Amino acid sequence: MRTAMAPMKTALIVLAHWVLQNAVCREVTLPNGPLFRVAGFPLSLPCRVSEYEGPRTQEFEWFLYRDDSGGRQIGVVSTRDKGFPYVPFQARVRNGEVRVERDSGDRVRLMIQRLRTEDQGKYECYTPSTDSTYQGNYSNSVTVKVIPDTLRVSFTRSLTGQPVPEGADLTLTCSASIQSEQLTHLSITFGRRAGSEVPESGAGGEVSNVREIIAIDKLLGVVPGQFYKKRYDNGEITLEKRNGEGGQGVYVMKMKAVQPDDTGSYFCETSQWILDPDRSWQKIASRTMDIGNLTVQQLAETMSVTSAPRGEVTLQVGSPLILTCEVLGLPSDVNSGLLVQWMKRGSVSSDEAGTGGVEVEVARMSPDGLVSWGDDLGRASGGSLEKVAEGKYSLKLFSARPSDSGVYRCAVSVYAGRTSPGLSTPATLTQRSEGVTVNLRTKDVLVSAVAQLPRGPLLKRGNTITLICNATVTTTGPAQAQVHWLRWPLPEPVLKREPDPAPADPPVIQMPTRVATLMYNGVSNIYVNGSEISVDRLSAISYRLRVHVAASEDQGMYACHAEAWAQDPHGGWYNMGAKAESNAVTVYLYARAADLLLIPLVVGVSSALFVGIFIIATVTCCFMKRLRRQRAQK
CATH class of the missing domain: 2.60.40.10 (Immunoglobulins)
Incomplete structure (x- = not known):
């Protein structure tokens, strides 16, 4: 039995040693090819090594086998040997155009800043051995095809930097095209920089003052920028593609009702995308075209609201009261909705108008021309609010009443570039006129x-x-x-009593x-x-x-x-x-006769009942005593 078990034990040990050796095999991984990249644009080739022995920081060497080199290898760059590059790459490695960037100890990527036509070929990533035994995959390769740059982009009209009134519409047009034998997609992005100069990159390569407005992405879908999504959902920003001459795509971005925050430098960026064999989309070319600077002039700098007559008005009760509100400084080329309100504060006794009472709304005209009245709904038949000219509104009270006296102001809310704003749409600007004090002389009464x-x-x-x-x-x-x-x-009746030295509480006034x-x-x-x-x-x-x-x-x-x-x-x-x-x-109400008779009746009945109960109790008590004596004698 022991002799049979010994060979089996030895076989198991050998098998385990073989499995252990083959379980740990070095492997070098590169993307699947071929990869198509555009001349003049960056190439990024990731390479990683796994299942290795030795230090966690591994070394990497890159070789290129050009299509016309007859299989000869060209040293490109190495992580451990500065003298590794062959002559074709020595200058490019020294100036950093060709380099290796580490993602981790066992992950790197070959970076070629500007790809050249002669860079086409098969790239090999090699990792020198740090294993105790030489086994596994120590290199891998991928084919890179360099295709010509055919990406073109242009714009139709540049922004001149001249002030544009707040609420105006903005239209930007960019044209882009590519001519490639490979199936590639084109994306286009309209964006804005906060300043007129090209900003520098911040930490992590992010540009702090650049905001994407709207784009057609690589999957050909329209995507709004993070800070513009609400305006896109409200239909204020749109982007559409039209067919231009020579197969060019014409991209038109429209922005309604520009705001002061829209001031800045505008650009359009177009990118060429390709689907790699691993089913991932890669940007292989990109160009940015500066369209120009936009300056938005704020409405508050030009708009004013006045009311007439000015100062103070004195009328006889029953006379008509006519007040006029005029809005000045609105840009003529911008269609804006106006909400006009006449407000009144109660009559004041101080010299400063409008310091007393609560301000109430007399009447309003909405942007769609609908007139409504405040709490005094009876004024709807005794007055009117009309638009008598562009930007001019008249409030008429056909017969003024004493309650109509007070300080009147016209409040105008402007919805710049929005003729029919929603109920939740905030006004762009609200301004009020100076107060008009209205005094009414009442009749002698x-x-x-x-x-x-x-x-x-x-x-x-x-x-x-x-x-x-x-x-x-x-x-x-x-x-x-x-x-x-x-x-x-x-x-309450007042009762005379001795004077109390303590002060009495003041009497409570009954309402x-x-x-x-x-x-x-x-x-x-x-x-x-x-x-x-x-x-x-x-x-x-x-x-x-x-x-x-x-x-x-x-x-x-x-x-x-x-x-x-x-x-x-x-x-x-x-x-x-x-x-x-x-x-x-x-x-004062006195008691009725029936009420007076009721008192003696109640008293008489109560007395009679008491006397009867007393007599019955006395007789019963005497009878019981006599009965007890008779029983005692027997």
């Missing part, structure tokens, strides 16, 4: 109000409370009184409750929900409030407030601002 409680029997709960308010309005022209009824709670209103047009509004209330007009000056089936909560001090309302020549009613407050009338 006198308002009086007297409240009274008609004589009659004492008011009791459940009766009807009747209050009369005599209100008069004395003025010229049609006028009416609008009457408000208010109620305060009854005052009135609005009971009802009879408006100038005869419409009544009732504000108290718990009671049945009605208001009506008995005569030209007499107004009546009735509280039916009055309850305790209807007690209090009643007063009426009268406001003067006048009618303008166009039939509209407005508050004249004059008012009067009447005297206070105290309403």
Whole structure:
């Protein structure tokens, strides 16, 4: 048994040693060929070595076998021997045009900055052995074909650097073509540099102030730049290809509504791409054409908004109020949408216009010409906002009211280059005019109000409370009184007591409750929900409030407030601002007779019930005592 196992053990050891030796075999890898590259442009050949022994930093040597060399090798460059290059490459290696760049210890790439026609041939990457035994692949080769440079690019019209108004449209055109026997694709990119000079590369070779605007990539798809994607999605930047003469492709980029940030130096870059045997796309040629400088003149430098009349205007109530807003300095060759708003701040008492009150919108005209009014919707029939000329807008109030006094300003928002902006589109610029102070002289008006409680029997709960308010309005022209009824709670009784040395708290001022209103047009509004209330007009000056089936909560001090309302020549009613407050009338409700009889009845029933219970308890107690004595005698 032992003799049979010994040969098997030896065979296994030999097999394991053979597998171990063959598992670690040096391998040198290059891209699959042939590779087509363009004369005058860079060549980059990556080479890596794997499955090796020895140090992690490996050495590399490059050889070239030209097509016409009859198989003779030419030393190109080496990572360990400066004297390695043959004569054809010595000068190019010294000036860095031909070099080896390391990606890692076992990965390098052969770089030829400007490929020449005579550089065509088979390139061999060789790695000197650092292994304990010589086995595996120590070199590999790939064929490079050098094709002529046929890439052409031109532009139609250059930018002169003259200022272009903000919001104008920009159109750039580049033409590009290639003539190649190989199947190659052409990409084109429009870009912008922030300055007029060609920038230097920053860390990592990235150009900090160059931004790609839009491109047709190697797969022939349109791709916007990172900083221009939103404008591309909004349809403000487009790129299309047209067929030109002689097979040239004409590429037209259009940019709508240029912005101040668009100032800079513009260029178009076209590149030739080829699909290598490993199915990866490689850029084999590229050219950049400077189109020129663009300077965008900001709208804020030229635009202004004025309003007329200037300063202060004093009108009689009922007169028409006409205000004009004019926008100046808009570029004539740019179609822009305008949002025009008339704003008003309440009347001010200080010398500086517009310092008091809250500013509200009176009316607005949207970029599409739609007019809307602010909170006072009644103005839609009593006024107008019109475009009377290019850049000139007129606000008319047919009959001015006292509430129309205040400081008016015209606010204009410009959407440069956008005639129909979306709801979420921000305005390019908003400017406001100087304030116009409008004062209105009210008519001489006198308002009086007297409240009274008609004589009659004492008011009791459940009766009807009747209050009369005599209100008069004395003025010229049609006028009416609008009457408000208010109620305060009854005052607390005052009890005399010794003076308290501590200071008493100030009395709390009770706010009135609005009971009802009879408006100038005869419409009544009732504000108290718990009671049945009605208001009506008995005569030209007499107004009546009735509280039916009055309850305790209807007690209090009643007063009426009268406001003067006048009618303008166009039939509209407005508050004249004059008012009067009447005297206070105290309403107290007494208890009814039925309520007074209820008290003795309740007291009598309670007393009788108490006496009956007492008698029954006494009799029962005596009877029980006698019963216990009788039982004790037995």
